[in-house]
Amino acid sequence: MEKTPFIEIRGLKKVYKLGKERVVALDDINLTIQRGEICCILGTSGSGKSTLLNMMAGLERPTKGKVLYSNKDVTRFDERRWALFRQKNIGFVFQSYNLMTGLSGVENVAMPLMFRGMDKDKRTRIAKEVLREVGLGNRMKHKPTQMSGGQQQRVGIARAFVTNPKIVFADEPTGNLDSKTTTEVMELMVNKSRENNQTFILVTHDNGIARYADRIVTIVDGKIVRDEKNESIARTREQIASDNAQEVRQQAAAEEETEVSAPIPADEAAANMSTEGAE
Amino acid sequence: MKIFDQIAMCLQNLSRRKVRTALTTMGVVIGTCAIVVMISLGVGLQKSQEAMLAQMGDLTKIEIYNYSGGAGGTSSVPNLDDSMIEQIAAYDHVDVITPVVQAEWGKINIxxxxxxxxxxxxxxxxxxxxxxxxxxxxxxxxxxxxxDYTILFGENGPYSFYNPKNPEEWHDPSSGDPPVDIFSDDFTISVNAQDPEGNAKEPEKYDATVTGVLVGDWNKGYETVYGAFLSIDQLYKLYQEYDEFNGISSTSSSAFNPRKINYNRVYVKVTDMKYVDEVETKIKDLGYDTYSMETVRKPMQEQANKMMLILGSLGGISLLVAAMGITNTMIMSIYERTREIGIMKVLGCVIGDIRTVFLMEAGLIGFGGGVIGVILSFAISIVLNVLGGGGLGGLMGGYYYGGGGDAATQISVIPIWLVGLALVFSTLIGLVSGFSPANRAVKISALEAIKHE
Structure with missing residues (x-):
């Protein structure tokens, strides 16, 4: 791991003023992340993990300290330069998906390409391809409101990866999803990042999904308390896969149980099927 | 972002809230309509007034009357003589000037x-x-x-020839030919004997050429109908001969003295209607009485302008209300779209693009409303002109020349400049109304916006 640092955070500090009180959200964070690394920032709510992500993405300004991308200081970028920087280098996956409700799946995915000024035909073609890759080949023309949470998040993932960015940020990407969908979504994101040697930064409070990362940085009260290689990642991929399979089986079993104990009328079940779709 | 994508996004946003967009646009339509129709009434009024005045006389002619004129004026007003005419002719915007001297009756015969x-x-x-x-x-x-002596007759001048031996002979200008043919007959001109019996010899007859006849126009004066025009020099030559022939001495009060000319009527023509006032004022300042259509036109135009201003302001108020409607709609739209704006920012949309889309939406509401408003105004204008043929314009201009469907009697006239003005103004209203909301949209914090529900 002796590469040049891709993302470097030096002495980052963020202080919020709430009335007369000063709240230290982040205190002297130093962190180096390599190209292609899959890094999880783990912390409870209020630990400052989201603030850290926001500052890495230029959505918030640090009180002190620097953020460098490939040795380039981006801390003092103005809004326009940040927008262009995000346009070129960063993909985002949100907890609440943040899709445009008025646009179809394809249009949502193609949006970052539109901001870059790409032709409509070209960007639609690319967006369709990425949507197929995330398994939504049959839901392209649907509006987000016609999709399940898992499908919406897949659209969100497709949108984050469509520009083939160097970095993808995911802020509690599975917070609104059930465990089965969580597994699918996490694997999708991690696999895509690995495929393209993209740096993937996952922000979560969930130990369960942290295990997908190569490295877990734990933040408590605005300070990094632990920075370690993921031990579970040392296990073979097969193991994770079998774990997941087991989980799915358990879940399926649980669902069957509920079905047995409380049978759902046929048409309602059909309705569920249609809204749940590809899940 | 490409301009095409910006337009597409703008249209998409507008069409997502069809009812609100339609209502806001309606506000602009009504405002534009109000302004265009109101101003068109004013323009119509002005047009019919101008047509009416043009019928009454030449709008660019100033007539100077010098009531102290004639030989030996006593007032302090300077003599209106040749040098004064030269002075007036040198004024800016004076196109042409001529004294008009009517020969004393009976001095000259044609x-x-x-x-x-x-x-x-x-x-x-x-x-x-x-x-x-x-x-x-x-x-x-x-x-x-x-x-030679050269004569130009008024239209019915040739009918005014009479036969002294047969005074009952009458040639009606409305039917039949005049007693003389101006182009083939020979004309002579001569002075008259003051006392035909007391004079032994006949006055000398000079050959005269008639160059043509004018179109008679009572609005321009009697002279164009029954008059005959001579050059003023030739007229004075005949005057002198009259004095000599009749033995009037140059010291007599009735004698003609070219050095003491004081014209009592001079016509001035200025290059454009708008200079009439300026030139007329200068002439008035010299002490002469003047008459021009300006004295009629000016108060009429002032009245029409005043009316246009009042009507236009009424329309303006409704457009102002429409502008507030646009601002309101855009602000509402921002509140609704805060989250979307945030997402766009996070995904790397530069703020300029966001501002452009918002301004386009507001501008499009303004422009679209303007276009519909102008179309509607033409429809209203046609209806007004058909229904109100005897109304405002008819009242002002119609009675004078029998009304009817000619352009001058239209109540409502929409000139092309008004169309352009309406479109530019409504678009501008849209842009101005959208400016502050657009800036507000740009200032939204991306972070706050994506948390916004």
Whole structure:
């Protein structure tokens, strides 16, 4: 791991003023992340993990300290330069998906390409391809409101990866999803990042999904308390896969149980099927 | 972002809230309509007034009357003589000037065979006739450079010839031919004997050429109908001969003295209607009385302008209300779209693009409303003109020349400049109304916005 640092955070500090009180959200964070690394920032709510992500993405300004991308200081970028920087280098996956409700799946995915000024035909073609890759080949023309949470998040993932960015940020990407969908979504994101040697930064409070990362940085009260290689990642991929399979089986079993104990009328079940779709 | 994508996004946003967009646009439509129709009424009024005035007389002619004129004026007003005419002719915007001297009746005869013309002989600068707007019916204008006596008749001038031996003979201008043919008959001109019996010899008859006849126009004056025009120099030459022939001594009060000319009527033509006031004021300041259509036109135009201003302001108020509607709609739209704006920012949309889309939406509401408003205004204008043929415009102009469907009697006239003005103004209103909301949209914090529900 002796590469040049891709993302470097030096002495980052963020202080919020709430009335007369000063709240230290982040205190002297130093962190180096390599190209292609899959890094999880783990912390409870209020630990400052989201603030850290926001500052890495230029959505918030640090009180002190620097953020460098490939040795380039981006801390003092103005809004326009940040927008262009995000346009070129960063993909985002949100907890609440943040899709445009008025646009179809394809249009949502193609949006970052539109901001870059790409032709409509070209960007639609690319967006369709990425949507197929995330398994939504049959839901392209649907509006987000016609999709399940898992499908919406897949659209969100497709949108984050469509520009083939160097970095993808995911802020509690599975917070609104059930465990089965969580597994699918996490694997999708991690696999895509690995495929393209993209740096993937996952922000979560969930130990369960942290295990997908190569490295877990734990933040408590605005300070990094632990920075370690993921031990579970040392296990073979097969193991994770079998774990997941087991989980799915358990879940399926649980669902069957509920079905047995409380049978759902046929048409309602059909309705569920249609809204749940590809899940 | 490409401009095409910006337009597409703008249209998409507008069409997502069809009802609100339609209602907001309706506000602009009504505002535009109000302004255009109101101003068109004012323009219509002005047009019919101008047409009416043009019927009444030449709008660019100033007539100077010098009531102290005649030999030996006593007032402090300077003599209106040739040098004064030169002075006035040198004023800015004066196109042409001529004194108009009506020959004293009975001093001069125009003769053709047995027929004599004694009606109204005028001395003018012949070269000024055309510019003064006297229209030729036949022949040509005299140039003023002819050596011989040269006459230009009013339209019915040839009918005014009478036969002294048969005074009952009457030629009606509305039917039948005049007793003389101005182009083939020979004319002579001569002075008259003051006392025909007491004079042994006949006055000398000079050959005269008739160059043409004018179109008679009562609005331009009697002279164009029954008059005869001579050059003023030729008229004065005849005056002198009259004095000599009748033995009037140069010291007599009735004697004609070219050095003491004081014209009592001078016509001035200015280059454009808008200069009439300026030139007329200067002449008035010299102490002369003047008359021009300006004295009629000005208060009428002021009245029409005032009316246009009042009507236009009424329309303006409704457009102002529409502008507030646009601002309101755009602000509402921002609140609704805060989250979307945030997402766009996070995904790397530069703020300029966001501002452009918002301004486009507001501008499009303004422009679209303007276009529909103008179309609707034309429809309203047509309805007004059809229904109200005897209304405002008819009242002002119609009675004078019998009304009817000609353009001058239209109540509502929408000139092309008004269309352009309405479109530019409504678009501008949209842009101005959208400006502050657009800036507000740009200032939204991306972070706050994506948390926004």
């Amino acid at each position: 003769q053709c065979g047995d027929y004599i013309y004694q009606d109204s002989i005028y001395g003018v600068y012949p070269e000024a006739l055309e510019k003064l707007g006297y229209v030729l019916k036949e022949g040509k204008y005299p140039t003023g450079k002819e050596k």
